[in-house]
Amino acid sequence: SQQGEEDPQAxxxxxxxxxxxxxxxxxxxxxLQWYRQNSGRGLVHLILIRSNEREKHSGRLRVTLxxxxxxxxxxxxxxxxxxxxxxxxxxxxxxxxFGAGTRLTVKP
Amino acid sequence: xxxxxxxxxxxxxxxxxxxxxxxxxxxxxxxVYWYQQxxxxxxxxxxxxxxxxxRNRGNFPPRFSGRQFPNYSxxxxxxxxxxxxxxxxxxxxxxxxxxxxxxFGQGTRLTVV
Numbered sequence: 001s002q003q004g005e006e007d008p009q010a011x012x013x014x015x016x017x018x019x020x021x022x023x024x025x026x027x028x029x030x031x032l033q034w035y036r037q038n039s040g041r042g043l044v045h046l047i048l049i050r051s052n053e054r055e056k057h058s059g060r061l062r063v064t065l066x067x068x069x070x071x072x073x074x075x076x077x078x079x080x081x082x083x084x085x086x087x088x089x090x091x092x093x094x095x096x097x098f099g100a101g102t103r104l105t106v107k108p
Numbered sequence: 109x110x111x112x113x114x115x116x117x118x119x120x121x122x123x124x125x126x127x128x129x130x131x132x133x134x135x136x137x138x139x140v141y142w143y144q145q146x147x148x149x150x151x152x153x154x155x156x157x158x159x160x161x162x163r164n165r166g167n168f169p170p171r172f173s174g175r176q177f178p179n180y181s182x183x184x185x186x187x188x189x190x191x192x193x194x195x196x197x198x199x200x201x202x203x204x205x206x207x208x209x210x211x212f213g214q215g216t217r218l219t220v221v
Contacts, residue, residue, distance in 0.1 A: 043198065088150065098150055
């Protein structure tokens with residue numbers, strides 16, 4: 001069974017705009033990790049947020065975690081065409097499960 | 109430091125054959141995860157190995173199996189291949205601990221014809 005479920009499935013924005021993606025998960029987790037995937041290749045790790053953290057920043061990325069709602073969001077500020085990719089969230093206990101991802105398209 | 113490496117990059121097999129995919133984790137990582145990603149879809153959890161033992165498996169038939177070797181590298185075997193097995197197979201590794209990052213390889217593209 002999947003752990004993370006991303007929303008929306010697809011998102012299209014203009015360069016410079018912010019992009020927000022949401023993730024819901026089903027069971028309790030130790031942490032939640034966000035990844036980017038370009039053109040069907042391997043996943044690149046973006047950020048890990050622990051279950052006792054509420055918000056975390058990394059460059060243009062901001063991740064929030066609400067364990068009471070079992071949800072997380074990923075905000076990419078001042079998006080660039082190079083941010084075009086699929087984004088996945090994975091809930092981690094010991095194993096890691098992912099959702100179907102959000103396909104982000106940033107138009108130049 | 110070398111990342112997670114997977115081989116082969118591409119694999120073409122005929123229906124009914126067996127496929128073997130390999131994964132070498134990052135040095136020091138003891139856990140290896142396998143995922144299947146059909147075209148345009150999400151990652152489906154296949155198997156988790158840690159310290160040479162299978163710790164958990166996803167909702168896949170028994171013809172999907174694997175093992176982890178003493179050097180923590182891993183092998184995924186798919187028997188009696190079906191057309192629906194065509195997918196990108198991704199391997200990830202992480203070190204021991206509750207809050208450690210997992211790193212992915214570039215995947216093996218398996219095509220069953």
